[in-house]
Amino acid sequence: MDAYIARIGDLVVIGNVRPAVASLAAYRPGxxxxxxxxxxxxxxxxxxxxxxxxxxTVPTVAAAIAAAASGVNRYGDHRAVDLRAAIGAWLGVDQNAVTVGCGSVGLLQQLCLSYVDPGDEVVYPWLSFEAYPVNVKMMAGVPVTVPLIDHRFDLQAVADAVTPRTKIVMLATPNNPTGTAVHAADIKQLLEAISDDVIVLVDEAYREFMSGDFGDPVHDLVPHHRNVIVTRTFSKAYGLAGLRSGYAVADPDIVGELDKVLLAFAVNSLAQAGALAAIGAMxxxxxxxxxxxxxxxxxxxxxxxxxxxxxxxxxxxxxxxxxxxxxxxxxxxxxxxxxxxxxxxxxxxxxxxxxxxxxxxxxxxxxxxx
Ligand SMILES: Cc1ncc(COP(=O)(O)O)c(C=O)c1O
The missing domain is CATH 3.90.1150.10 (Aspartate Aminotransferase, domain 1)
Structure with a gap:
């Protein structure tokens, strides 16, 4: 056998790849x-x-992206200062409570990089977004899944699944793939039932399609619970999936930790231009x-x-x-x-x-x- 090839069970491993990565299945897009x-x-x-x-993409946004193309010989603004400020003003929150990522899935990865050590548990209902297990396992974290009841989240069971080893709870609302949403008041109840050193991710990738009756976690939860992070995206409702820009609203301390692990210039200059223009083109x-x-x-x-x-x-x-x-x-x-x-x-x-x-x-x- 070649000196650099080893076997872990059925897996053939070249070099010293981390076992957590060797055992991951490759991501399969639709x-x-x-x-x-x-x-x-x-x-x-x-x-x-x-x-x-x-x-x-709507004309105003397409024009802004085209105009930004002439500047791509330079790196974009790593911190995306203008975009953060615009999102803060748009949502009515302090811009220090806002961060941006390479799609909201980029922010999910940053969250796992910042909070999940090997052996840490991450609790989420299942079926849910397929990127959750990938990002948890990548960190050698332990996914703890909670079955749905009638295609809906059972938040009491989610609270019961939290242990002293739990680092994050992940809630997609509306959930992918079932499409069901949870009310911010019910998430508040969950927050009150679990330790406040557990980060609770409220993943609102589909927020713009959801009824307003479910409340707004950015205003209903983030100001009152320092352990909540809400992620949203320009990919879906704003038609910018190909450019990769998402954002998060959370306590500035969480934002600071996520920012440390943002890949350099991950939100590229075209993505920033598109997202900025989209905010102004509602x-x-x-x-x-x-x-x-x-x-x-x-x-x-x-x-x-x-x-x-x-x-x-x-x-x-x-x-x-x-x-x-x-x-x-x-x-x-x-x-x-x-x-x-x-x-x-x-x-x-x-x-x-x-x-x-x-x-x-x-x-x-x-x-x-x-
Ligand atoms: C629940 C959920 N969260 C996050 C994402 C990631 O979207 P993006 O990385 O394009 O912002 C998706 C995409 O399908 C999703 O379904």
Whole structure:
């Protein structure tokens, strides 16, 4: 055997890779439309698999990004000072309570880098965002998962799962993939039930699609609980997924720890320009969000009308708990050019697209399941 190759169980390891990384599965992004076309020999496939915004970036934001392109011979502003200040003013919070990351998933990684030592526990409901286990395991942390009840979080069980080894609790609201949200008042109850040295991440990647009835953790929780961090993103509602910019609101002490582990210049200058412009272009962006919300209601109604019981959809996707047929149904849709995200044995997650894309999903879904 080559001197640099070793085996850990079934794993072949070259060099001295950390066991925590060697045992990780590689990240698999949602399948793209072109890939599905090539695999199935079809044309005109549509991707409803990654919860992206189906609409082009709005003109004002596209122009700001184009204008920033002429400066990319220079590094961007590592601290993104203007963007932090703009987010602070936009949300009505102190700019020292704001930080930015390379997508909100970048902030998730920073949070784990800052708070999780090997053997530390991180508690989250499951099913939830697939990046949670990856980032916890990367640090040799121990994921502690709490089953959903009827596709919703059981926050009492989450509180009960917290131990003296728990460093972080992760709550995606709305949750990916189920789409259900939790009320800020219920998170407050959880915070009061657990030790305040446990960081509670409130991951609001889909905030803009959620009903206002669920409260606002930035104002309802962060000022009163120094251990809360709220993350949000420009990827989804603002249509900037390809540029990678997300932000967090938390106590300035948490912000300071996250900032220490931010990869140099991770929020690049185009991402900063796009996010800054988006904050000022809500008159162009909000109508597109409104269309997506109307379309979500229409798709929910059509699928429910066919007899499927759906969890409350609060994001830009719906979750259909089809159970054992999830993989087969998803493959069937894909052969017809509609790429959705299967969760084997559980359900399928379908991103809300343009009205024409949603029609295409609906007619194929209803035919395949009818
Ligand atoms: C719950 C949740 N959080 C965070 C993210 C990360 O989004 P981004 O890194 O693009 O901000 C996603 C993306 O799918 C998500 O579903």
């Amino acid at each position: 399948k793209g439309a072109e890939q599905a076309e090539a695999e199935h020999g079809i044309i005109d496939a549509i991707k409803l698999a990654s919860n992206e915004n189906p609409y082009d 008159d162009e962006i909000q109508p597109k969000i409104d269309i997506l919300l109307m379309e979500r209601d229409r798709v929910v109604e059509a699928v429910s009308g066919a007899g499927w019981k759906l969890p409350d959809a609060q994001a830009n996707f719906i979750y259909i708990p089809v159970g054992a047929s999830a993989s087969e149904l998803s493959a069937g849709l894909e052969r017809r050019g509609v790429v959705v995200r299967p969760f084997a044995g559980e359900g399928i997650r379908v991103t809300i697209g343009t009205p024409a894309q949603n029609d295409r999903f609906l007619s194929n879904f209803l035919e395949l399941t009818g």
